[in-house]
Amino acid sequence: MQQGFFVDDMFCQSHQFQLPLDYQQPDGEQIQVFAREVVARGQQNADLPWLVYLQGGPGFPSPRPESESGWLKRALKDFRVLLLDQRGTGQSQPVHAQTLSGLTPEQQAEYLSHFRADNIVRDAEAIRESLGVSQWSLLGQSFGGFCALHYLSFYPKSLHHVYMTGGIPPIHGHADVVYQATYRRVLDKNAAFFRRFPDAQVQCNRIADYLLAHDIRLPNGQQFTVEQFQLIGINLGRSGGDLALYYQLENAFVDVNGQSELSYSFLNAMLAEQAYQTNPIYAILHESIYCQKEASRWSAHRVRDDYPQCHYQSGQNFCFTGEMVYPWMFDQLETLKPLKAAAELLAEKSDWPALYDAKQLAQNTVPVAAAVYVEDMYVEFDLSRQTLNGMPNSDAWMTNEFEHNGLRAAGERILDTLIHKAQAIQDQLG
Numbered sequence: 001m002q003q004g005f006f007v008d009d010m011f012c013q014s015h016q017f018q019l020p021l022d023y024q025q026p027d028g029e030q031i032q033v034f035a036r037e038v039v040a041r042g043q044q045n046a047d048l049p050w051l052v053y054l055q056g057g058p059g060f061p062s063p064r065p066e067s068e069s070g071w072l073k074r075a076l077k078d079f080r081v082l083l084l085d086q087r088g089t090g091q092s093q094p095v096h097a098q099t100l101s102g103l104t105p106e107q108q109a110e111y112l113s114h115f116r117a118d119n120i121v122r123d124a125e126a127i128r129e130s131l132g133v134s135q136w137s138l139l140g141q142s143f144g145g146f147c148a149l150h151y152l153s154f155y156p157k158s159l160h161h162v163y164m165t166g167g168i169p170p171i172h173g174h175a176d177v178v179y180q181a182t183y184r185r186v187l188d189k190n191a192a193f194f195r196r197f198p199d200a201q202v203q204c205n206r207i208a209d210y211l212l213a214h215d216i217r218l219p220n221g222q223q224f225t226v227e228q229f230q231l232i233g234i235n236l237g238r239s240g241g242d243l244a245l246y247y248q249l250e251n252a253f254v255d256v257n258g259q260s261e262l263s264y265s266f267l268n269a270m271l272a273e274q275a276y277q278t279n280p281i282y283a284i285l286h287e288s289i290y291c292q293k294e295a296s297r298w299s300a301h302r303v304r305d306d307y308p309q310c311h312y313q314s315g316q317n318f319c320f321t322g323e324m325v326y327p328w329m330f331d332q333l334e335t336l337k338p339l340k341a342a343a344e345l346l347a348e349k350s351d352w353p354a355l356y357d358a359k360q361l362a363q364n365t366v367p368v369a370a371a372v373y374v375e376d377m378y379v380e381f382d383l384s385r386q387t388l389n390g391m392p393n394s395d396a397w398m399t400n401e402f403e404h405n406g407l408r409a410a411g412e413r414i415l416d417t418l419i420h421k422a423q424a425i426q427d428q429l430g
Contacts, residue, residue, distance in 0.1 A: 004044075007065050007066065007068070008068040009040060010040065010041065010068050010072075011043075011044050012038050013037045014034065015036070015127075015131075016091075017032070017033045017034075017035070017123075017126065018032060019032075019033050019087075019122075019123050019126050022114055023119065023122045031092070031093040032091075033085070033087055033123050033127070034091035035084045035127060036064075036065070036082070037080065037081070038082075038083060039081070040076040040077075046080075048079060048080040049079055049080070049136065049160065050081075050082060050131075050133050051075050051080070051081050051137045051138070051139055052084060052136055053075075053083050053084065053139050053141075053144070054124075054139065054141065054145070054147045055084070055089075055141060056142025056143045056144050056166075056167070057086070057089070057142070057144075057279070057281070058086070058115075058143045058281050058282060058285055058286065059086075059089060059095075059279040059283075059285065059286075060275075060279055061089040061090025061091070062085050070407075070412055071412060071415040073412055074412045074419075079137070082127075082136075084120075084124060084127070087114075087119060087123055089279070089281070095115065095281050096278065096279075096280055096335065097335045097336070097337075097338045100338075100342075101338065105341030105342045105344075108339065108341075109342040109346050112284055112285065112342060112346060113346065113349065115281060116285060116355070117143075117150045117355055118150060121147055121151045135158055135159060135160045136158070136159070136160060137162065137163070138151060139163045140163070140164045140165070140167050141164075141166065142166050142378065143289060144164075144167055145164035145166065145167015145168055145370070148162050148164050149169060149355075149356055149361070149387070150356060152360070152361060152366055152368070153355075153357035154357060156366050160366070160367075161369070161423075162368045162369070162422070163369050163419070163422065164368065164369075165371040165407045165414060165418075166371065166373050166378065166379055166404045166405075168379065168383075168385075168388055168396075169383070170386065170387060171356040171387055171390075172358070174290070174294060175287050175290035175299035175300075176299050176302070178383065179299050179303040179304075181383060182322060182377065182380055183304070183307045185237075185322070185375070185377045185380065186310075186321060186322040186377060187319070188375075189320075189377050190233065192236075193245070193320075196242060196246075200249055201318065204229075205317065205318045206252075207229060208226045208229060208312050208314075208318050210262060211226050211229060211262075212226060212314060216262055216267070218270060218271040219264070219267060219268050222334045224262075224267060227328060227332070228274070228332060230310070230318075230319070230320050232245065232248075232320065233320020233321050233322055234323045235273075236322070237322060237323070237376070237378050237403055238403050238404060238405045239406065239408075239409040241403070251266055276325075276333055276336060277334065277336070278335070280335065283330070283343070284342070284346060285346070286325045287300065287325065287347070288352060292352060292354045292355055293350070293351065294350055295347065295349055295350040297347055297348060298327050298347050300326060301324075301326045301327055304321075304324070327344070327347070358390065362391070362392070363392070364391050364392055364393050365392075365393055365429065367393055367422040367423070367426045368391065368393060368422070368425075369418035369419070369425070370384075370394065371399065371406060371414050372384050372385065372388070372397065373399065373403060374398060374400040375400050376403070376404050378404045379404065381398075393429065394425075395422070397421065
């Protein structure tokens, strides 16, 4: 534990834990896992219940407190908050091409196979025991909700209340079912975007045709392709993302000696959009978050063939894709290239352990409150509803008021609503 510091009226303190890479071999290789404890000023020594925040992703660290606002402000009224950097992210033994460079593809794949929700939750359990906490509550955003559902499946006695936002996964079925649904959502988001900004269709076609005709390089030297341009459609699933995307398109071209070229500022923005470059777990393990005793075999790539609109050819209307990952990313994106062979091995891995226990969830007694977004582009509403229908003592706030990032846009209100819903369930249980 390191010496703490204040941000506004929040006291922040860091914790480092040495935990097993593989919990089946607890005395084997160890990894470092980081978490930041946050508590309201003056409450450092108070006996407060704990709330663990599980970040979305996979492959992204917990937020760094910058101000007492949003969901964190609401949480600190009642809780001592633990911001967990999930293994492989932030200060928790980060995973990227540099840190994996000394391993063979087979060793890389074996190492990375231990970075799914099951081991993230095992880390949380080890931390809970280390801190001497009998029970705590969870707040899971997006993939963090997937982790919370695993927690409910296998360690329910460790939990007091669970809050989930935009993160209720299906507990049965192949990843193909997920992508069939999310591609349809992506097409809906495209239609809404181009209705709102009709001139954007012309601009997107112009950019795509320019990329087909020229060898365009991003600031890191990587060739920029139509497929990469399509990836920024991930922003269409976020509140305000469509407007921000439109403004990026406005500045795509610049006049150079009477000729139009893609501007450096636009290309730099496109590189900044490729979070996979610095957070490769998202690309490598994204499809595995749906896998239980089966291989994904690049599900999104295969299912895309059912949606020809997503395969751009000059003369047709351009269409963005969403949060899907594709095998060609490991041929094109500079920092993913060294991980291509490992990614291929993991895409064919068919012995993934179960992530959820349907029998346990069907007899759940932990109060669960969830914000489920009707028009969510990342986590399909109908699949989330099916999961919740099979889980007693859960209450879903189903709303189209927010996009997938509702917790960031209106976190204080959303968390307050979920806290009250979970408490109402607790009161009924007695």
